[in-house]
Amino acid sequence: MSEFPSNEPxxxxxxxxxxxxxxxxxxxxxxxxxxxxxxxxxxxxxxxINTHFRIFxxxxxxxxxxxxxxxxxxxQIWELNNxxxxxxxxxxxxxxxxxxxxxxxxxxxxxxxxxxxxxGKNNSDLWFVNTRFSCLCTLNKNYSFVPQWRPYFVxxxxxxxxxxxxxxAMVNHSPKYITALGETDTMGGWRENKxxxxxxxxxxxxxxxxxxxxxxxSPRWYRERLWVLESGQGSISTCxxxxxxxxxxxxxPGFTRGIDFYGNLAFIGLSQVRExxxxxxxxxxxxxxxxxxxxxxxxxxxxQTVAFLKFEDAVQEIFxxxxxxxxxxxxxxxxxxxxxxxxxxxxxxxxxDVPQERLSMNN
Numbered sequence: 001m002s003e004f005p006s007n008e009p010x011x012x013x014x015x016x017x018x019x020x021x022x023x024x025x026x027x028x029x030x031x032x033x034x035x036x037x038x039x040x041x042x043x044x045x046x047x048x049i050n051t052h053f054r055i056f057x058x059x060x061x062x063x064x065x066x067x068x069x070x071x072x073x074x075x076q077i078w079e080l081n082n083x084x085x086x087x088x089x090x091x092x093x094x095x096x097x098x099x100x101x102x103x104x105x106x107x108x109x110x111x112x113x114x115x116x117x118x119x120g121k122n123n124s125d126l127w128f129v130n131t132r133f134s135c136l137c138t139l140n141k142n143y144s145f146v147p148q149w150r151p152y153f154v155x156x157x158x159x160x161x162x163x164x165x166x167x168x169a170m171v172n173h174s175p176k177y178i179t180a181l182g183e184t185d186t187m188g189g190w191r192e193n194k195x196x197x198x199x200x201x202x203x204x205x206x207x208x209x210x211x212x213x214x215x216x217x218s219p220r221w222y223r224e225r226l227w228v229l230e231s232g233q234g235s236i237s238t239c240x241x242x243x244x245x246x247x248x249x250x251x252x253p254g255f256t257r258g259i260d261f262y263g264n265l266a267f268i269g270l271s272q273v274r275e276x277x278x279x280x281x282x283x284x285x286x287x288x289x290x291x292x293x294x295x296x297x298x299x300x301x302x303x304q305t306v307a308f309l310k311f312e313d314a315v316q317e318i319f320x321x322x323x324x325x326x327x328x329x330x331x332x333x334x335x336x337x338x339x340x341x342x343x344x345x346x347x348x349x350x351x352x353d354v355p356q357e358r359l360s361m362n363n
Contacts, residue, residue, distance in 0.1 A: 014309035019044040028324045032059040035317040043329045054334040061116035062320040072113030079104040090331045098330035115168040132159045152206045160187035169219040175203045179216040210244035217257045229256040232282040250303045254292045258321035266298045269318030
């Protein structure tokens with residue numbers, strides 16, 4: 001077990017092999033914690049994981065690829081682009097292989113954004129779960145959000161969180177599966193049967209394919225299998241799309257929420273979950289007195305935990321976990337006035353007119 005030297009209260013410990021897994025795979029992880037108001041970048045740095053914190057207002061859903069990141073916050077969506085020329089100038093020079101700069105912010109209002117995914121042609125469309133209005137949405141510059149789909153049993157577009165829509169899985173760049181905590185059509189109605197009222201929905205057919213799930217989150221289609229986190233059980237499962245039956249793969253010492261895959265590994269977020277009305281009465285809270293917050297790494301072929309990172313003190317809840325493939329040591333800028341003020345991203349045609357000495361100074 002290694003402890004990365006960091007200031008309290010953002011302390012973490014990890015298994016000795018975790019940083020080497022990230023380095024050998026050539027990846028890094030982006031993790032959101034709305035409870036602590038931070039975006040966390042996990043980067044392999046020799047024998048340690050460098051846990052790099054950036055401030056965002058209640059960050060939850062993350063859509064990410066090597067070129068761009070979108071972050072769903074309390075009342076807006078931030079979009080950041082990777083600018084490799086800036087990465088070369090970030091201190092210490094030569095260590096970073098990506099730098100994500102804010103490019104755009106879209107004001108949505110307080111809609112309790114949950115999971116988000118890029119889709120459509122060239123992954124240029126951003127889809128996101130609008131939990132407060134119980135619908136799946138896209139963006140348009142003229143509107144707060146554009147509703148595209150909602151469960152058949154939700155009869156009105158209203159900010160009442162009627163079923164707690166939360167998780168989103170894409171298949172062939174289109175929305176395919178969504179999770180919700182209840183099959184309900186009243187304001188906060190899902191709370192009455194939260195322990196086992198969760199559902200998994202096929203977006204295309206608008207049919208419920210599985211019921212009786214304990215607080216499901218983060219459905220994913222990977223390697224021709226449908227995966228889902230049964231958060232109330234602290235587990236990861238697969239779902240038979242024909243029968244709706246869930247098969248538990250393994251369980252964890254925390255509330256499972258947020259997952260991404262790389263090769264034969266799954267990277268899963270765990271939360272402590274507080275003793276509040278939302279989380280009371282769950283199978284997980286009844287069987288575990290002490291729960292852990294962190295990121296667990298599981299081998300999909302053996303169902304064994306191969307590594308983990310555990311947060312201590314201030315970070316208690318994780319929402320999203322995303323892999324950045326082919327990026328080992330990224331920088332993410334929240335609002336660094338000096339760096340943003342001196343960084344210019346121009347079309348290639350315009351760059352041809354910029355003197356080379358100015359490019360080296362301002363890139």
